[in-house]
Amino acid sequence: MSTQATSGFTKEMARNIFYGGSLFFILVFLGLVFDSEQRIPERSNQPAVTEAVVRGKAVWEQNNCIGCHTLLGEGAYFAPELGNVYQRRGGDAGGAAFIKAWIKAQPTGAPGRRQMPQFNLSEQQLDDLVEFLKWSNGINTEKWPPNIEG
Amino acid sequence: MSHNPVLKYQSQAVAKPYFIAAIGLFIGQIVFGLVMGAQYIWGDFLFPAIPFNVARMVHTNLLIVWLLFAFMGSAYYLVPEEAETELYSPKLALIMFWVFLAAGAATVLGYLLVPYAKLAELTGNNLLMTMGREFLEQPLPTKVGIVIVALVMLFNISMTYLKGRKTTITTVLLLGLWGLALLFLFAFVNPHNLVRDKMYWWWVVHLWVEGVWELIMAALLAYVLIKTTGVDREVVDKWIYVIIAFALFTGILGTAHHYYFIGLPGYWHLVGNIFSSLEPIPFFLMTMFAFRMVQRRRRDHANQAAVLWAVGCAVMGFLGAGVWGFLHTLSFVNYYTHGTQITASHGHLAFYGAYVLVVIALISYAMPTLRGRIANSLRAQSLEMWSFWVMSIGMGVMVLALTGAGTVQVWLQRLPTTGAQGYMAVQDQLTFFYGLRLAAGFVFLAGLVMYVWSFFVGGEPAEEPLGTRRGGLMPSPAQRRLQHD
Numbered sequence: 084m085s086t087q088a089t090s091g092f093t094k095e096m097a098r099n100i101f102y103g104g105s106l107f108f109i110l111v112f113l114g115l116v117f118d119s120e121q122r123i124p125e126r127s128n129q130p131a132v133t134e135a136v137v138r139g140k141a142v143w144e145q146n147n148c149i150g151c152h153t154l155l156g157e158g159a160y161f162a163p164e165l166g167n168v169y170q171r172r173g174g175d176a177g178g179a180a181f182i183k184a185w186i187k188a189q190p191t192g193a194p195g196r197r198q199m200p201q202f203n204l205s206e207q208q209l210d211d212l213v214e215f216l217k218w219s220n221g222i223n224t225e226k227w228p229p230n231i232e233g
Numbered sequence: 234m235s236h237n238p239v240l241k242y243q244s245q246a247v248a249k250p251y252f253i254a255a256i257g258l259f260i261g262q263i264v265f266g267l268v269m270g271a272q273y274i275w276g277d278f279l280f281p282a283i284p285f286n287v288a289r290m291v292h293t294n295l296l297i298v299w300l301l302f303a304f305m306g307s308a309y310y311l312v313p314e315e316a317e318t319e320l321y322s323p324k325l326a327l328i329m330f331w332v333f334l335a336a337g338a339a340t341v342l343g344y345l346l347v348p349y350a351k352l353a354e355l356t357g358n359n360l361l362m363t364m365g366r367e368f369l370e371q372p373l374p375t376k377v378g379i380v381i382v383a384l385v386m387l388f389n390i391s392m393t394y395l396k397g398r399k400t401t402i403t404t405v406l407l408l409g410l411w412g413l414a415l416l417f418l419f420a421f422v423n424p425h426n427l428v429r430d431k432m433y434w435w436w437v438v439h440l441w442v443e444g445v446w447e448l449i450m451a452a453l454l455a456y457v458l459i460k461t462t463g464v465d466r467e468v469v470d471k472w473i474y475v476i477i478a479f480a481l482f483t484g485i486l487g488t489a490h491h492y493y494f495i496g497l498p499g500y501w502h503l504v505g506n507i508f509s510s511l512e513p514i515p516f517f518l519m520t521m522f523a524f525r526m527v528q529r530r531r532r533d534h535a536n537q538a539a540v541l542w543a544v545g546c547a548v549m550g551f552l553g554a555g556v557w558g559f560l561h562t563l564s565f566v567n568y569y570t571h572g573t574q575i576t577a578s579h580g581h582l583a584f585y586g587a588y589v590l591v592v593i594a595l596i597s598y599a600m601p602t603l604r605g606r607i608a609n610s611l612r613a614q615s616l617e618m619w620s621f622w623v624m625s626i627g628m629g630v631m632v633l634a635l636t637g638a639g640t641v642q643v644w645l646q647r648l649p650t651t652g653a654q655g656y657m658a659v660q661d662q663l664t665f666f667y668g669l670r671l672a673a674g675f676v677f678l679a680g681l682v683m684y685v686w687s688f689f690v691g692g693e694p695a696e697e698p699l700g701t702r703r704g705g706l707m708p709s710p711a712q713r714r715l716q717h718d
Contacts, residue, residue: 094401094467097474105481112485115504119432119497127428127496137425144365145358147349150286155495156572157431158367161273161285163656164572190281197276197657200284202350219427225502227494227568230653232646 126223139215142208151199153233155224161197164233169213169220171231179213186212239602242313244320249603250330251306252596256685258299258337259589263678265292270671274664283345290344290370296584297368298337301379303592304413304449305333308390308406310599311456316397321389329382329389336378340371362423366434369420376420383414401470402452402459405477409448416440428496435491442583443487443554447480447515450550450591457543457594458523462530472522480515487512493564494571502564509562513555516587523547535608535697536601538617542594545621549586549628557582557632569647574663575639582632585624593684601694610692617687624680630673638666 123129143149148165149158155166172181186209190198204212237246268288271278279288313320320326343352349365356372358364363373371379387410394403419436455473459466489505523544534540557579561570570576597617601609608614646659 092471094471094474097471097478098401101474101478101481104478105485108482108485112488115486115500116432119492119501120429122498123426123428123432123496126498127426129426132426140425140427140430141362144362145350145353147286147290147365147370149365149367150289150349150370151284153572154427155431157495158572159286159289160572160574160577161269161289193277195275195277197272197660198280198284200281200286222428222496224494224496225499227571229569229647230650232653232655 128218128221131218131221133214133218135211135214136218138208139211139213139218142204142212143215146202146204154219155222156227162199164228165216166219166222166224167228167231167233169217171233178217179210182213182216183209237603237605239605239607241317242319244323245310245313245599246603247320247323247326247330248306248310248599250327251302251309252600252603254330254334255299255302255306255592255596258295258302260681260685261341262292262295262299263674263681265289265295267671267674267678270667270674273667274671287344287349290349291341293368294344294370295341298333300588300592301383302333303596304410305329305382305386307453307592307595307599308386308410310595310603311453312390312393312403312406313397315400315403315456316393318393318397321392321396325385325389329385332378333382336375336382340375343372344370361421363421366423366430368438369434379417380414383410383417387411387414400466401473402456405448405455405473406452409445409452412445412448413441416445431495432492432497435488439488439491440485442588443484443512444481446588447484448477450546450587451476451480451515451519453591453595454519454523454543454546457539457598458526460598461532461534461536461540461543462526463532463534464526464529468529469526472518476515476518476522479511479518483508483511483514490562490564490567493567506563510559512562513551513559516551516555520547520551533698535695536598536614537695538609538614538621539594539598541618541621542590542597545625546586546590546594549582549590549625551586553579553582553584553586553632557636569643570639573639573642573647574635574666575643578632578635578639581635582628585628600688606694607697608695609687610690611695612692613687613690614695616683616690620680620683620687622680623683624677627673627675627677627680631670631677634666634669634673638663638670641666 143154148154151159151162153160153164153166156164168182169178172178172185186199186202186204189201192198237243240246265288268279268283269285269292272280272285272288309320309326343356347355349370352372353359353364356364356374358373361373363376364370369376387407390410391407394407416437419433422433424430424433451473455469458464459469486504486508489501490509492501493505524547527540527544561567561575561579601607609617641663642659645654645662646656647653
């Protein structure tokens with residue numbers, strides 16, 4: 084099994100294809116990401132990212148909500164999708180009130196049922212979280228999820 | 234440290250604590266997995282002491298940390314031997330071991346003992362908000378610690394590499410490890426806009442496991458196969474480059490399959506449908522590679538357990554990352570399966586098949602030598618090989634159960650255009666699958682216990698049969714030629 088026996092396609096050729104090809108695909112990827120960057124403001128309604136939305140995202144992160152829920156389909160699969168929860172729970176007609184009341188009422192303590200912890204959020208934090216979820220609901224997700232149940 | 238006659242370079246011995254810590258944390262990972270498995274059935278199990286989100290954080294973070302321990306241990310073990318020189322600084326490697334272990338232990342204790350919001354406050358998350366994102370839940374000091382440990386390790390390994398022989402295996406391993414460290418820097422990028430946040434988050438998560446980690450996997454697999462089969466390096470080197478070329482050609486643009494529904498432009502659907510459906514290719518090549526090497530082997534190494542793990546890794550990695558990944562990678566399929574238990578089933582089999590098994594293959598080869606013998610006794614190897622089958626069957630059943638659960642989820646919750654059932658209403662109908670998954674989880678734990686037990690089985694070290702072949706294995710063409718000569 085000397086190098087001659089593997090005539091034609093050599094290790095050096097394989098190596099060069101790896102380096103050259105990888106560089107090419109990295110550049111294509113970066114180009115597409117750059118283009119996406121330009122489109123994100125319009126697709127996600129950037130002007131609506133208020134101070135409250137930013138604070139709400141921090142509340143979301145600092146309580147590890149992603150440890151049970153999904154947001155735009157990503158996260159844990161132990162609790163409902165929340166990317167469209169604002170709309171599912173009534174939208175502008177009552178979504179905010181529902182979400183706040185729900186969080187305040189946890190845990191339910193129903194035996195054998197999945198329990199959401201009590202996070203002791205302030206009224207301000209609850210409002211900010213709702214603003215974040217309301218804004219997330221408006222992101223152009225290519226019509227995902229397929230229906231309101233998330 | 235006393236002289237070890239089996240090791241070619243005495244500094245390879247620093248790998249030992251890394252491997253022991255890896256296996257210890259692996260056990261912890263599985264225990265917390267079982268806690269969650271139970272919580273899927275009895276929702277209030279251990280509530281409020283260990284809420285699901287805490288158990289999940291511990292489960293996934295322990296996986297990442299123990300794999301990193303194993304990667305680093307593997308690098309410290311194989312780079313000196315490949316480079317034919319002692320490690321640049323064994324002392325530095327040992328110091329970093331304790332730093333990483335302390336940081337890991339403190340982080341897990343923080344998760345378990347302090348409410349997450351309090352932990353964020355105590356660890357300065359307000360200075361730079363990086364916490365609370367899936368898999369990147371670690372407090373800021375831990376993230377900084379990971380970077381320091383990784384950079385010191387890379388310095389140590391790179392200096393060893395530069396002063397010695399440069400092989401394809403070490404070159405590819407170093408590329409993978411450098412890529413791992415550099416991409417982790419995106420863990421510190423957390424834009425206010427959720428869409429941007431998610432886009433860069435995948436640079437850590439996807440470009441790790443479907444990118445640079447595949448380089449590490451290919452290097453470790455090739456190393457174990459070269460050592461145990463005695464196949465010519467030139468042949469192996471070419472395979473490695475072809476495998477990693479396909480890994481990056483498909484994996485980099487394959488990131489697109491995570492960009493379908495998170496607010497990014499629609500053209501990612503086209504890119505994802507093309508490139509991510511090619512992602513099974515490198516895994517299939519690894520399977521072919523492993524079988525070909527074993528078929529063309531020039532020796533029957535005394536450590537047959539290591540060969541089983543290596544071949545098992547190549548097969549299970551293809552099934553988990555390749556087949557189960559392809560199952561839901563097309564955008565029009567993913568539209569319905571995104572964020573269901575289908576994702577969980579793929580995640581479990583891919584991590585087990587590709588990464589858990591490759592590091593166990595390396596540990597299985599290296600650990601006996603670190604304990605002063607070429608191979609463990611046949612009894613110990615037999616138990617170790619059984620542990621492979623028990624763990625793999627446990628994992629297989631678990632994955633089938635999750636696939637079943639995900640299919641029902643899609644059927645009841647996602648597919649109906651009118652009258653779709655709500656999330657919890659569907660979950661209540663999945664108890665059978667979740668029960669099966671938990672039972673399979675206990676089978677996996679039993680396999681893991683057998684694996685750990687095999688380290689304590691004594692007996693005379695196995696020896697390589699010379700001139701004759703072992704029962705049950707076909708003689709390879711190379712061996713037949715030897716017998717004729």
